[in-house]
Amino acid sequence: MAQLIEPRKEVRHTDERGMVLVVVLLLTAVLVLLGSTAVIMSTTDMKISANYKAGTQAFYEAEAGVEQVIWHLRNNVVAYPTAGSPTSTINVTCPAGFSFNPSVTLHYVAPYRYRFQMTGIGTNNTSKTIEARIRKIPPSTTSADGAVAMYGGGPAVDFKHGTGGGYAIDGHDYPVPADPNCNGSACDTTADSSLPTKPGLYTVMTPTVTGNVSAHLGGSPTQTLGPSRETEYNNFVNNVLTNNLYQTTLGTRDNPAVTVIPNGATLNGSGNGAGIIIVDNGGELQINGNFEFEGLVILRGTGRVFGSGTGNIYGSMITIGHESKLIDLTGSINLFYSSTALSNLQNINSVTTLERTAWRDVF
Numbered sequence: 376m377a378q379l380i381e382p383r384k385e386v387r388h389t390d391e392r393g394m395v396l397v398v399v400l401l402l403t404a405v406l407v408l409l410g411s412t413a414v415i416m417s418t419t420d421m422k423i424s425a426n427y428k429a430g431t432q433a434f435y436e437a438e439a440g441v442e443q444v445i446w447h448l449r450n451n452v453v454a455y456p457t458a459g460s461p462t463s464t465i466n467v468t469c470p471a472g473f474s475f476n477p478s479v480t481l482h483y484v485a486p487y488r489y490r491f492q493m494t495g496i497g498t499n500n501t502s503k504t505i506e507a508r509i510r511k512i513p514p515s516t517t518s519a520d521g522a523v524a525m526y527g528g529g530p531a532v533d534f535k536h537g538t539g540g541g542y543a544i545d546g547h548d549y550p551v552p553a554d555p556n557c558n559g560s561a562c563d564t565t566a567d568s569s570l571p572t573k574p575g576l577y578t579v580m581t582p583t584v585t586g587n588v589s590a591h592l593g594g595s596p597t598q599t600l601g602p603s604r605e606t607e608y609n610n611f612v613n614n615v616l617t618n619n620l621y622q623t624t625l626g627t628r629d630n631p632a633v634t635v636i637p638n639g640a641t642l643n644g645s646g647n648g649a650g651i652i653i654v655d656n657g658g659e660l661q662i663n664g665n666f667e668f669e670g671l672v673i674l675r676g677t678g679r680v681f682g683s684g685t686g687n688i689y690g691s692m693i694t695i696g697h698e699s700k701l702i703d704l705t706g707s708i709n710l711f712y713s714s715t716a717l718s719n720l721q722n723i724n725s726v727t728t729l730e731r732t733a734w735r736d737v738f
Contacts (some may be wrong), residue, residue, distance in 0.1 A: 434501035436495025440475030519691035521577030529699030534586030546573035546594020626650035636724030689713035
């Protein structure tokens with residue numbers, strides 16, 4: 376019997392171990408790449424976060440420094456820069472726990488407008504700089520219409536009699552004495568002919584003048600009529616009295632102040648002073664001996680100035696709230712217009728407002 380022989384089957388051998396290894400290696404590489412990327416991104420995020428935190432801290436430090444400068448300016452007498460001297464240095468105290476530059480340069484921008492830069496320091500010496508712009512709002516009393524401005528009714532001036540030298544009232548612009556504590560003739564200065572001249576006597580109605588007017592009244596013009604600022608000055612006086620923005624002694628050139636002489640009181644004007652003197656209704660400023668004052672004298676109602684001493688008042692004298700008013704200049708009392716004396720009134724912190732008007736990052 377013939378034996379059937381089955382055909383031989385072809386056997387295929389497949390070895391998948393190599394492929395698995397390749398796949399494993401690829402997966403491992405991907406995982407390593409993802410892990411590395413995650414680590415790098417995490418580290419970068421941490422650095423960004425740290426830098427942001429440090430930058431934010433530095434910014435807040437700079438803001439704290441700005442506020443410290445503004446506080447300093449509000450509470451101290453400061454030599455502000457001017458158009459002729461456009462920069463000045465301000466040194467402030469950096470409180471414990473804060474980190475900012477304690478010294479800044481104040482720049483003149485325009486009248487009563489200034490700017491400065493403040494740098495705050497964060498962690499890792501990160502710094503941030505802010506430029507701030509500020510504005511001083513001085514009392515309206517820093518401007519004057521003349522050496523003497525009589526805004527009330529019935530104005531009258533009795534000038535010195537005789538041929539004596541010099542003026543009793545002069546609208547030419549006088550500098551203040553070099554020595555704020557001068558005495559006698561050492562307090563005399565000469566008008567600056569290069570500066571604009573104010574009227575000697577400014578009134579809202581035709582005044583009555585007696586005495587040697589030609590010898591003792593100067594200015595350009597010597598007399599003039601104009602609108603009244605009585606309401607403005609009356610509101611200023613009421614604000615000072617209502618809010619107790621005054622003292623009973625005279626200020627100084629370095630620390631000018633508002634002084635009030637109330638009804639029934641007399642201030643002995645002897646020595647030196649600076650700021651604003653308000654002689655209220657019923658009050659009296661008596662000038663005896665030598666007297667040198669820089670700033671503004673406001674006579675309200677029956678408030679008056681009298682005496683027979685020797686004195687120079689640099690700035691301006693204002694009269695308000697009267698139906699008739701006589702200024703009797705006896706002795707050797709001179710009223711000289713002075714823009715320098717009036718500009719110093721912006722340093723009376725009690726009646727001056729300081730505000731921040733703008734700020735920006737400095738990159």
